Amino acid sequence: MNIPHKNLIFLRVSSNKEKKYCLKAGSFFSGILAKGNFMESSPGLLSSLFIKMASLPQSVGYAIDPVTYVFCMDSSLDGSIKSWQKVNKDKAEARLVSDLEIDAGDIEKAWLRTLKGPKSKRDADKIEIYTLRRAYKKLAEKTLGQLKKRIGTRALEPSDFKNNKERMELISNTVQYQENALKERFSKKKFSEFNNKLPSPQFIFSPYFPIHHDDGWFNVMKSIWSDFLNFYKGDNGVCVLQCSIEMLDSHGDELKKFFDEIKPKHVALWLDNFGEDKASVDDLVVFGNFVMDLNKLYISVFNLYGGSFSMFLYPFGMSGLVCSSGYGEAKGVDPISGGLPAAKFYIKSRHTRESVATAYDLLVRADMGETLENYYKDVCACPICKRGIEQGRIDIIRFYGELGEEVMCKDGVARRFPTSNAMDRCAFHFLFNKLMEYRAIKKLTGSEILEIFKKDIETWNDVDNGHGHLQNWYSALTTLSQKRSLD
Numbered sequence: 001m002n003i004p005h006k007n008l009i010f011l012r013v014s015s016n017k018e019k020k021y022c023l024k025a026g027s028f029f030s031g032i033l034a035k036g037n038f039m040e041s042s043p044g045l046l047s048s049l050f051i052k053m054a055s056l057p058q059s060v061g062y063a064i065d066p067v068t069y070v071f072c073m074d075s076s077l078d079g080s081i082k083s084w085q086k087v088n089k090d091k092a093e094a095r096l097v098s099d100l101e102i103d104a105g106d107i108e109k110a111w112l113r114t115l116k117g118p119k120s121k122r123d124a125d126k127i128e129i130y131t132l133r134r135a136y137k138k139l140a141e142k143t144l145g146q147l148k149k150r151i152g153t154r155a156l157e158p159s160d161f162k163n164n165k166e167r168m169e170l171i172s173n174t175v176q177y178q179e180n181a182l183k184e185r186f187s188k189k190k191f192s193e194f195n196n197k198l199p200s201p202q203f204i205f206s207p208y209f210p211i212h213h214d215d216g217w218f219n220v221m222k223s224i225w226s227d228f229l230n231f232y233k234g235d236n237g238v239c240v241l242q243c244s245i246e247m248l249d250s251h252g253d254e255l256k257k258f259f260d261e262i263k264p265k266h267v268a269l270w271l272d273n274f275g276e277d278k279a280s281v282d283d284l285v286v287f288g289n290f291v292m293d294l295n296k297l298y299i300s301v302f303n304l305y306g307g308s309f310s311m312f313l314y315p316f317g318m319s320g321l322v323c324s325s326g327y328g329e330a331k332g333v334d335p336i337s338g339g340l341p342a343a344k345f346y347i348k349s350r351h352t353r354e355s356v357a358t359a360y361d362l363l364v365r366a367d368m369g370e371t372l373e374n375y376y377k378d379v380c381a382c383p384i385c386k387r388g389i390e391q392g393r394i395d396i397i398r399f400y401g402e403l404g405e406e407v408m409c410k411d412g413v414a415r416r417f418p419t420s421n422a423m424d425r426c427a428f429h430f431l432f433n434k435l436m437e438y439r440a441i442k443k444l445t446g447s448e449i450l451e452i453f454k455k456d457i458e459t460w461n462d463v464d465n466g467h468g469h470l471q472n473w474y475s476a477l478t479t480l481s482q483k484r485s486l487d
């Protein structure tokens with residue numbers, strides 16, 4: 001028996017702006033991954049993108065992450081499924097009643113407020129209401145079944161899924177949602193000829209909620225995974241495991257035992273806020289061990305939010321990784337959205353992204369790339385660097401760190417943000433580097449990877465005083481190779 005899929009690299013698309021990264025670099029990836037809420041807010045853009053990618057000579061696939069977990073997060077906080085939205089004063093109550101599926105008498109005062117700051121003429125009759133974001137409401141309607149009524153007023157709880165009916169409804173809806181997202185878009189008669197030619201998703205994800213230790217969600221997820229595998233018989237079904245590294249440490253054996261019983265073909269991991277460059281050796285070993293052990297059970301493991309360490313795990317059994325042009329090398333479960341975009345420069349020999357100022361400082365301290373010749377040799381010779389770097393590392397500040405005019409922020413402080421050109425350059429330089437890294441790594445064995453690491457560690461040892469993330473990765477991979485040779 002073989003692991004069904006190996007050495008895959010996916011590109012996540014999270015916003016309309018990121019479409020250009022898919023169009024220009026997507027053909028080098030194994031597939032494009034989009035979140036369900038984005039599919040609901042930009043169905044036209046994503047459908048046409050998926051069809052375009054599938055029609056390329058090497059046919060790039062797509063998958064839709066159903067993000068069901070968002071419905072069990074506290075929606076009274078910023079960056080949740082709800083937000084403050086402007087509406088006409090006389091329509092505010094009706095909107096809340098319809099959005100939240102409640103009676104007018106249940107509207108709380110805290111969900112309405114007057115507009116902050118000076119009002120324009122157009123806003124004279126408007127107020128703000130705290131209500132569901134449209135994309136999440138649509139996603140809930142398509143995935144949750146009867147439970148969609150609850151999310152207007154509270155987060156979903158494990159007890160909501162104690163009955164088979166609610167759980168099976170969630171599972172069948174979530175599967176059908178992913179299978180039909182494209183078809184639904186093209187269901188109109190004028191597209192009927194087209195309908196048979198629509199590409200199907202590369203993978204179908206199970207619904208998922210974050211599990212913590214022994215709380216009720218752990219049991220709910222066990223039932224969801226096994227019901228999902230009974231319901232969806234395709235070879236491309238993926239059980240999603242969203243938990244903390246602590247959970248993997250304390251309950252890893254129980255999880256492995258359970259997966260051995262239900263035998264999924266694929267498991268997708270989302271480790272809550274697990275920054276691989278900040279992680280301890282012990283945590284990296286827990287993570288690597290889990291991947292290796294699932295592999296022994298012939299389960300392929302994908303990391304939904306991983307950095308370069310996850311890619312170095314390919315020879316140890318990692319099957320796939322999702323890259324993102326913006327955020328995405330680690331992501332917290334909560335909040336579900338938020339954060340300001342930053343221009344970050346990927347340093348190839350360090351395998352991490354840093355702010356442009358930090359990256360420049362690190363290159364100076366490691367004595368790398370001062371001249372153009374050295375820059376191409378030691379830092380990067382991707383097409384973007386070839387275009388913008390003229391003298392050497394000093395140019396990254398001008399080219400990758402380019403700032404726009406000052407803008408006044410909500411907090412009253414004037415700030416300058418990276419220009420969209422600078423963001424694009426950072427993103428493309430990063431994606432080119434990841435692809436180069438990926439192509440090199442997928443051919444290597446574990447011991448060859450350790451050899452490469454030695455060189456990278458030497459480069460950065462003086463700068464990091466021997467305690468950097470590279471040293472941790474090296475130690476963890478050494479432990480994993482020893483374990484593998486003992487098995």
Ligand SMILES: [Zn+2]
Binds near residue numbers: 380381382384386429
């Ligand atoms: Zn570059």
